[in-house]
Amino acid sequence: MELNRRRFLGLTGAALGAGALGKPNRASAARNYQPPPDAFGCLVDLSVCVGCRKCEQACNQVNHLPEPQRPFDDLTVLDDKRRPDAEAFTVINRYYTGRRDERNQMAPTFVKVQCMHCQDPACASACIVGALTKKPNGAVHYDVTKCIGCRYCMVACPFQIPAYEYHDPLTPRVRKCTFCFERISKQGGKPGCAQVCPVEAITFGKRSELIKLAKRKMADDPGRYQPQVYGEKEVGGTSWLYISREPFAKVGFLKLPHQPMPHLTETIQHGIFSYMWAPLSLFALLGGAMAVFNRKRDQGEDKS
Amino acid sequence: MSPRRKKFLTVWLVGVLVGLGLVLYAYQGPVAATPAAPAAPKAFDPVAAAKKWKKPPPPPPPKVNTDGTPWVPVDQVAALNRAHEVPPLVVKTLEESQRERRLRLGDKMPKLADMKYPYLVLDNPLVNKEGDLFEAVRFMHKKHAAVLEGQCFTCHHAKPAAKDASETTRCVACHQSSFNPELPGRLGLKAALHRQCMGCHEKRKQGPVGCTDCHAKKVPDHRKLVKLPDKPGPLTVTKECLRCHQDAANHLQSAAHWQWKGPSPFTVDAEKRIDMGKANNTINNFCVALPSNWPRCTSCHAGYGWSNAEFDFNDQARMDCLVCHDTTGTYRKVPTAAGWPFLQLDLKKIAQSVGHPSRKNCGDCHFQGGGGDAVKHGDMNGILYYPSKNCDVHMGGMDFACQECHKTRNHKISGRSLSLPVAEGSRTCQDCHTDKPHNGNSLLDHHLNRHVEHLFCVTCHSPVYAKCRATKTWWDWSKAGHKERKPKKDRYGMPDYAWKKGEFVWKESMKPAYAWYNGKVERVLLGDKIDPTKVVNITKPVGGFRDPASRIYPFKLMEGIQAADAVNKLLLVPHLYGPGGFWATIGKTKAPVPDKVIDQAWNKAFAKGMAEAIKVNPHNKGLKPYSGQYQWVKTSMYWGLTHETMPAKAALGCAQCHESLAKDKTCCRCHKDERHVDFKKLAHRGTDFEWMKKQGRDVHELIGKTDYLNFKALGYKGDPIVYGGRLKKLPLASTIDRECK
């Protein structure tokens, strides 16, 4: 009895250990995701944005969203910090960082918030049915026909972007910026917000070009910008990029790791499930144990 | 289960179900109570009145000039044509700093005088493609250049690399479509314009930066938005409008166009009052006053059915949205039906094509004040629907809509008048043209800009009023009632008499009355004591020669004879229109009408008129019921002239006012005649009354006239160049006899 228990425990431990050890070893081999090389992006220059909310309005129009409670030309909504929701895929927030203009007035910084369209999106990795996918043109696209409404994407998103239609009893959708997928799929198409922006605070183009442009802007106007292109490296890179005069932490941006969010989970998943080696080994191990223990019992019963 | 437990469970279950029901009920909101239909006004049925009016609604004014040729706002069309050009894209620009550029150009720097296009419209298909939320922007190119003191490179920041390219190449040459992958970082036209404008305005803390400070919002197509049954009534239309625009109704509810009264910040002794207006206590020497005459007068009210003192101004369903927002040009109100529109109009179609007001919407009331076209205002009449550039440079040359100057916020329309106390904001020429409006940077401009402290712009820039259509300048009510008297046509084709109204004088291209004016107005209101032995100034501008805030303004002086209470010494309100009114009483009588009958009719009209006036002014202690005795008094009213400004070249010239410059010796007395300027020609430039006469204008009296303003009448000793200015001595007097070299 004592011996058996010890052996049982040992086996359990071994099985667990094998599972645990298997993970890192397989990491590099298992996950070979490459972000789309030709993805579009948008570069938002926060030092240019005037906070007019036209992007919100254009977004509302091109996505056929319901009319908001307060009209788009009511700039007092900026008094509150808002988040994108099921009826507004993008919002502008206003921050006072303490910077003062020539007249010694507090100078506002406006920040456009929308889906960042990660290069390696956590939501797409998380989605149980693959309703969210990273498209070659850069958009993280939502396919409502697959969605089951589990909201794991919302849990996974590091930017807290996907929103949910909580008051729809049967067909709620996850709602977020579409990157105007249909529009930018067409030749010369532009996202609604970027197109309408009166000051081109948003520049639309190839992501790789935009990073170059951002760096050039920084070099051309030394001291104007923080030396960081937000979204170049964050969570493995995002299609939406930001440059700012103010420190990003002061204007509502999160400090995020450079490693893509799905890295750990997918490494574990692929580590365990490549060729189903881990479950199959465990199955074999337990089968063996069962054979051993039951033969012993049969013998024991014979004796009694 | 025991019966007790069963009972307990049943009660519990029923309770939960009821609770759930209540929650659902609350969730959906209580069933909206159907609003009771607004009670029809007892005495007056506007629909019946509208039916009684047999004539069809007048057609929209034709879009033609007075000679029948198609009307074209020339400057606007030219600017738009230029704006719509898309030149070939400039790819390469010269890489140089502003310093290098200045060095390269030396004294070949572009100058203000080189400017070819003083007025631009910022409108381009490239921009419209990107978004259609706003209308195009008018851009005063020359004014900007003047403010920047000719620093063209502030905006024209780069030059195309091509050798022969202009130093002041236009924006669209380099800035075209946004996000051109070939030119990363090159701004599109829309962003280039916005950044240049807003950036500079912000930097200089001067100029507009909000969207609607420059643009008008585009009105979305209402064909799909407006859902109405066929043949809707006006109240149904309003209800449909308010479905989306409830805030508009809330704004209008406190606005002057709905209340016909409001704040009177510019009326002497009533600066803090907010309850004065046509609705209750103003009086004039045209149709006199509103009380007792509602259905006729309120045909210009932005509402339906204001037919007596009991009208409910809280009833938003009675607001008339279409009268201001119709864009078909067909909407008209029946002249006698308390604001009710013509019954034969297709209100559904009109409601589905609403938009920003045009001159037509405003003009249908404001051009027609006093009972007909051009009657009341000296500077507003039906010509302004489609005026020539010479008649009004803004509306005719550049197709201005009224609200482009009369800035409107929340249905409060800025602008003020002498005739009415209500003002919801004030506008002046300088709001756009700055305090130094003569921006040519020349010697002459320098002198002209010094006039701004003493003269209102229109004083020079519109030397005559009613220049294209005659306006009424005299109205004698005491002659009314004689149905037998045949009206004669004057030289403008206007009748000199109407039995309903009395005797008139009309005048076209009239020289204004000039007076010092500091913005304040003295008024005689209902209930104010008058002295019948003198001319009663119903409205009078406040100001004086020594008042630095006063400037010389042009006015239409309206004079006439109207009734006053001989006992109470009050101006009287006659009940003219409607049953028992003066017109109805005389109308029933056969011509010739005996004086006694007219006298009785007046007595009846004044009794009723004063009774109704008291009803709408319950707190007015001065108002007294009609004593039974009336007398005729002479009254006058000053009406401000701000519209019909003429092109710059038609402004009064120096010599037309300054006698001292009319002779041979002109500017050369101070300035050495060494510049390439012909002083004499300069001094004599200005309004050409000869030319105006050839155009058919009645200006023969004005030809060759000098001392146009009549300096002595204004308080000067004479020509200020000779006798000195009003506030300081001009250094010119001593030079008056100096010889020119």
Place this chain on the structure above:
Amino acid sequence: MSAHSHAAPLQGKARFWSPGALVMAALAITGFMFVVARYIGGLGAVSHLSQSHPWGLWIGVDVASGVALAAGGFTTAALAHIFGRHAYEPVVRPALLTALLGYVFVSLALVVDIGRSWAIWKPMIFWNPNSVLFEVAMCVMIYTAVLHAEFLPVVAERFANGFKASLANRSWPVVAIAEAAEGLLAFLNRNLGKVMWVFIIAGVVLSCMHQSGLGSLLLIAPTKMHALWYTPILPLLFLTSAIAVGFPMVVFENTLVSASFDLEDEMDILSRMVRITIVLLGIYGALKIGDVVARGVWPLIFDGSVQGRSFAVEMLFGVIIPWVMLLFPKVRNHRTPLFIASCMIVGGVIVNRMNVFLVAFQPPYPVQSYFPSVGELAITAGFIAVLMLAYRFTVYYLPVLSPAGKEANS
């Protein structure tokens, strides 16, 4: 593997509608009403779920805790069948039933929780192998099927004979169907035993996979998780805690059932069983403590925050104290202290799952803080009540329990 031996239905031996059962029925009806409300007004009408807190009580308790507490099924099956400890067989069937019902109700809770309930089948068609949730869903689905297979002998045993007899005087189609059903059941009854080993091992493998998988779920959101819980070994912690809670859960339900039906308990089996728990819980506790120490985040426990206190409660009352208690034979051998210790372990796991899914989840832009609404609580309570009623119903009519333990002991 057949365990026909001693188990028998409780029908006739005890009252079904005890006061407790009535309370459960009331809770179930209340919960049902809120479910109706959820299908009228949407999730927003009954829950406090928000854009910042997409997962709430239902995921933390109904799903994560539900799955963890159903671990009794596979641990006892492994113990009795794989490792040949047949003495534990009397508790296998009830543990199996707990697991089976547990998973059925996890699935139902998910149906309510996901927005598009009718689309719950879609993961079977649309696969995203990168998704941890997909793995969990697949395992849960297959494992639920496996549990049904494992439980089938119980049904077969009950109905193998006597279906036909009870329907003898009905019309012929009914009789024919009954005959066919009886034939099938009899066939299964005869042959299931031969392949049952596959299901048993598969059950254990699948359980290991998805128990750990549940832990991996939140690994995708490192920036949103409190450091006390966010650890790369979270899957391992979930697995070890699930294994550790298996036997205490058996103790818990066994004690409850025997109390409710007034049966004699199986203290000898349970006491022996929890000796293994000392090791399993020890492993879990050691991993957990080792983890916070190795990552150097342990000072956060004492920073006075809600999270720190929750972690302390979880570890102290859920792991350390019950573990120490179990070291004492006095505790192990006596019904009440053993029940208390088991309750603490079970509670500890529930608290752990709630901590991971609710307390540790800190959205960067909290729109509103999350606390379960009345609706969420009522629906969760309703599900637990239905589960207990279903358990009661099943043991009432099917041979799950070995009543009175008389035959077993003899």
